[in-house]
Amino acid sequence: MGNIQRFPHSAKAASTNPLKMSQPLxxxxxxxxxxxxxxxxxxxxxxxxxxxxxxxxxxxxxxPLQTTAMDQVSTIxxxxxxxxxxxxxxxxxxxxxxxxxxxTGVTETKGEDMAGQYSLFRQRNPALAGLKLVxxxxxxxxxxFEDGFSAAVTGIVEEVVQPSETTVKGQINVLAGCHxxxxxxxxxxxxxxxxxxxxxxxxxxxxxxSGRQPDDFTATSLGGVTVERIASMGASELTLVVGEHMRxxxxxxxxxxxxxxxxxxxxxxxxxxxxLVRTLSELSGxxxxxxxxxxxxxxxxGMLDGHFFYSRKRIxxxxxxxxxxxxxxxxxxxxxxxxxxVSPTQTAVLEKLKAATVMVGDHSDVETLAxxxxxxxxxxxxxxxxxxxxxxxxxxxLPMFDRLGAGLKVHVGYRGTRELLFEIGNLFLSRxxxxxxxxxxxxxxxxxxxxxxxxxxxxxCGCSAG
Amino acid sequence: xxxxxxxxxxxxxxxSTNQAKSEKERKKGCSKALKPGAxxxxxxxxxxxxxxxxxxxxxxxxxxxxxxxxxxxxxxxTKSSGSQLYRTGFTTDMSELDIIHGGEKKLYRAIKExxxxxxxxxxxxxxxxxxxxxxxxxxxxxxxxxxxxGKPVIPVMAPGFVGSKNLGNKLAGETLLDHVIGTxxxxxxxxxxxxxxxxxxLAGELWLVKPLLDEIGIRILSCISGDGRYNEVAQAHRARxxxxxxxxxxxxxxxxxxxxxxxxxxxxxxxxxxDMSDTLRTMARMLVERGAxxxxxxxxxxxxxxxESRVWRRLEPYKPRFDGKRxxxxxxxxxxxxxVTALEGAGLTIVGTSTKKSTKEDKERIKKxxxxxxxxxxxxxxxxxxxxxxxxxxxxxxxxxxxxxxxLKAKVPWLDLNQERHTPYAGYxxxxxxxxxxxxxxxxxxxxxxRLAAPWDxxxxxxxxxxxxxx
Numbered sequence: 001m002g003n004i005q006r007f008p009h010s011a012k013a014a015s016t017n018p019l020k021m022s023q024p025l026x027x028x029x030x031x032x033x034x035x036x037x038x039x040x041x042x043x044x045x046x047x048x049x050x051x052x053x054x055x056x057x058x059x060x061x062x063x064p065l066q067t068t069a070m071d072q073v074s075t076i077x078x079x080x081x082x083x084x085x086x087x088x089x090x091x092x093x094x095x096x097x098x099x100x101x102x103x104t105g106v107t108e109t110k111g112e113d114m115a116g117q118y119s120l121f122r123q124r125n126p127a128l129a130g131l132k133l134v135x136x137x138x139x140x141x142x143x144x145f146e147d148g149f150s151a152a153v154t155g156i157v158e159e160v161v162q163p164s165e166t167t168v169k170g171q172i173n174v175l176a177g178c179h180x181x182x183x184x185x186x187x188x189x190x191x192x193x194x195x196x197x198x199x200x201x202x203x204x205x206x207x208x209x210s211g212r213q214p215d216d217f218t219a220t221s222l223g224g225v226t227v228e229r230i231a232s233m234g235a236s237e238l239t240l241v242v243g244e245h246m247r248x249x250x251x252x253x254x255x256x257x258x259x260x261x262x263x264x265x266x267x268x269x270x271x272x273x274x275x276l277v278r279t280l281s282e283l284s285g286x287x288x289x290x291x292x293x294x295x296x297x298x299x300x301x302g303m304l305d306g307h308f309f310y311s312r313k314r315i316x317x318x319x320x321x322x323x324x325x326x327x328x329x330x331x332x333x334x335x336x337x338x339x340x341x342v343s344p345t346q347t348a349v350l351e352k353l354k355a356a357t358v359m360v361g362d363h364s365d366v367e368t369l370a371x372x373x374x375x376x377x378x379x380x381x382x383x384x385x386x387x388x389x390x391x392x393x394x395x396x397x398l399p400m401f402d403r404l405g406a407g408l409k410v411h412v413g414y415r416g417t418r419e420l421l422f423e424i425g426n427l428f429l430s431r432x433x434x435x436x437x438x439x440x441x442x443x444x445x446x447x448x449x450x451x452x453x454x455x456x457x458x459x460x461c462g463c464s465a466g
Numbered sequence: 467x468x469x470x471x472x473x474x475x476x477x478x479x480x481x482s483t484n485q486a487k488s489e490k491e492r493k494k495g496c497s498k499a500l501k502p503g504a505x506x507x508x509x510x511x512x513x514x515x516x517x518x519x520x521x522x523x524x525x526x527x528x529x530x531x532x533x534x535x536x537x538x539x540x541x542x543x544t545k546s547s548g549s550q551l552y553r554t555g556f557t558t559d560m561s562e563l564d565i566i567h568g569g570e571k572k573l574y575r576a577i578k579e580x581x582x583x584x585x586x587x588x589x590x591x592x593x594x595x596x597x598x599x600x601x602x603x604x605x606x607x608x609x610x611x612x613x614x615x616g617k618p619v620i621p622v623m624a625p626g627f628v629g630s631k632n633l634g635n636k637l638a639g640e641t642l643l644d645h646v647i648g649t650x651x652x653x654x655x656x657x658x659x660x661x662x663x664x665x666x667x668l669a670g671e672l673w674l675v676k677p678l679l680d681e682i683g684i685r686i687l688s689c690i691s692g693d694g695r696y697n698e699v700a701q702a703h704r705a706r707x708x709x710x711x712x713x714x715x716x717x718x719x720x721x722x723x724x725x726x727x728x729x730x731x732x733x734x735x736x737x738x739x740x741d742m743s744d745t746l747r748t749m750a751r752m753l754v755e756r757g758a759x760x761x762x763x764x765x766x767x768x769x770x771x772x773x774e775s776r777v778w779r780r781l782e783p784y785k786p787r788f789d790g791k792r793x794x795x796x797x798x799x800x801x802x803x804x805x806v807t808a809l810e811g812a813g814l815t816i817v818g819t820s821t822k823k824s825t826k827e828d829k830e831r832i833k834k835x836x837x838x839x840x841x842x843x844x845x846x847x848x849x850x851x852x853x854x855x856x857x858x859x860x861x862x863x864x865x866x867x868x869x870x871x872x873x874l875k876a877k878v879p880w881l882d883l884n885q886e887r888h889t890p891y892a893g894y895x896x897x898x899x900x901x902x903x904x905x906x907x908x909x910x911x912x913x914x915x916x917r918l919a920a921p922w923d924x925x926x927x928x929x930x931x932x933x934x935x936x937x
Contacts, residue, residue, distance in 0.1 A: 013572045013573075013579055014527065014557070014558065014575075014580055015556070015557050015559040016555070017540075018535060018555055018559065020536050021532065021533075022533035024533065025533070044509050044626040044627040045505050045508070045509055045626075045630075046508050046510075046534075046626035047533055047626070048505075049507060049508040050538040051537050052868070053538070053541060054538070054541070056868065057541065062871035062872070066503050066504070066505075067500075069502045069503075069505040070627055071500070071627050071628070071629070072627050076599075082502040085501075086502035086503030087503065089502065089503030089504050090504075093504065105531040105596045106599070106627060109565055109595075109596050109599050110599065139562075140532055140534075140596070141532070141560050141562055141564070142561060144532070212875075213875065214875055217848060217852035217872070217875075219849070384550075384553060
């Protein structure tokens, strides 16, 4: 791999075509994975409106999200009254099981004391003692989407989970990071249940954000993990922690419940999936199902068929940190060369990335770094830059507003890895087939003059080479 | 200073709603207090961005933490025929340190970078809540940068927490009046130069209108701000006439242009057949009053006659298909009302509308047009709409994107009327587009299928979902 250029100093003052999204938005997504929940932004109404539109465009679902509607006066004098009024109004109108409050830049700059406001609210509203209330500190001016998601999950663990004297055999917890789509969570449920285990996902987006058809109108989240199930997480045998940004929540959960946890930095890729399957098999004492065995076999077969098209392909990836890690690691597993890995925020997982350049940046940085790349992997916001430099874009992450079924994409486990492998592989394959139609020169000189090995002399791509 | 500006825009003599109020009410302004926990809609910064971002060759820089731009960029359907710079999102992405030390220096560096790298004719700098709270003097920074860099750098003072989207529209208009309009002289002027205010070229709507104006011989000197160019906007003061579209939001621009440069203005609409014709007629008449060649009146009448007969002929096939079909209009404003006549002309029945954002006069007007029995809801809750749709009281709902799922989850056809849509509805061709869209969704075969019961829910004596299905 040669020299890795880590964190080249980006001296830019103007973030251009930002990759970063704000903390409260991440918190809102986490809250949406809890059944009958209403996320509430403590800030001006615009904070909520923008976040709402972004999530609506990605999931193509109604998104419950409310605001404390701070104006100039309440911002200066303090927002407690707005907060209390908002919580009471939501409770009266929609009677949610949980209200998830996320602060914003407005209330954090003022320095609202959320812990104090929580106590004050409980004191003044004894009648609402049954309502679960989670306050997460999520200032817009630090961290990003993943951090907000993490703060909300940690808040839910601290507010809702109960320690338990007894253990329920076969029950396991899964702290599911925001790099897992609703489709991924669904896939994990299938895998875990095939071992006779009963998983509790926190949050569970597969039940709420995967396209519901309600019988009646609902103003809160519909589906997701119930508050009762979350409370019972203390009785589980094991917690699977998926993603670096779930570590804080995992620590909070362990501290509260003494349930042992196992950490997975990713679930995309053959070895990563093997590790998950081994863990589940050991825990349950059951053999691996025939279905999973077949899936592994087809993944191995897909890797053999597909590696021709991945070898030494130059790829730039720009995603939220844990998804960035999963995707770049998978691409490296397939023999591709990740020339640039761009993250919206600085986090520990970036240290582990295998890429020629690792940096904290935006879509304009991707545009610069990916000029001679074969592929860019990023969210839909990457499409303008990719089009300008004429490099194909494979869409992953959030927002993905120009594709149907964005929330149902699967890239975990044997089956998900296989799907990702084929999707990206097909982009390369179709490019090579197009190329063959125009000229029959194989192993053509690359744009930078180097000879790049794109031979398919084996005839594996279906063309008769040579 | 911002407070004075706010009082100024609240006291709008050009706004009939405002004039109908008492002195005391007027002082309170036109933004209603929002109810925490039950509010919806964008903020003032959002509104300012909507009004100015269509100026396509300018750079639009948002001074604030990431949420203001990071969560919102690249989400509007306004189109440009040339420069695409407006689609690039710029933000200072304020961090904790910027908040402690102040963001002014970073803001200046950001402006400088943008000017050096992109060389736009101007940079618009948007104030947001957080720098407003910590006291970043962005007006001073802009002034300094403009002098230093030799380019207009325009502060847009509409931080989100001052009010609603509509207020942000107005403040954006004030920004143009204070800093932009009148700063550039056009090379040529003609007696038929007009300025259009409040048209954002969503889905390319302006391009359905412009060919007709070209044919009549009316020149759009300046459009604020759809498919706009900075220099064209800056020349607006040389127009002979201003047309104010979507009146409530930007009427301040029309009125002040009249005050300052003696340019008369009228409020018009490009939506609906008769409104479109009225607009063209008024435009021609007022231009002639100001000395334009009388021939444009005849040309206008010629275009209207041809287009009207063409549009009614093209709407004819929809009539039998739309017969008996009931429409629920769920949009706040009155702009959709210009479409109503055309939709009824095509055979649709409008059963009701929400009047949340409408004024008293609007409501009276609707009552006059539609009679007492027509439903007007002031505060229709999503739950109530859902029930109406489920109970088959309407065949299609037309609304903004946010409420689409109320209809879709009730398995009822829905059509987008607001800014995220992809089809232009303005002008004569636009109304045909609209009817085609309605017909497409009403007659789509999915409605019958999605209402079928699942096989495991089928009981021998169960009745199928008996709701009527599109044409």
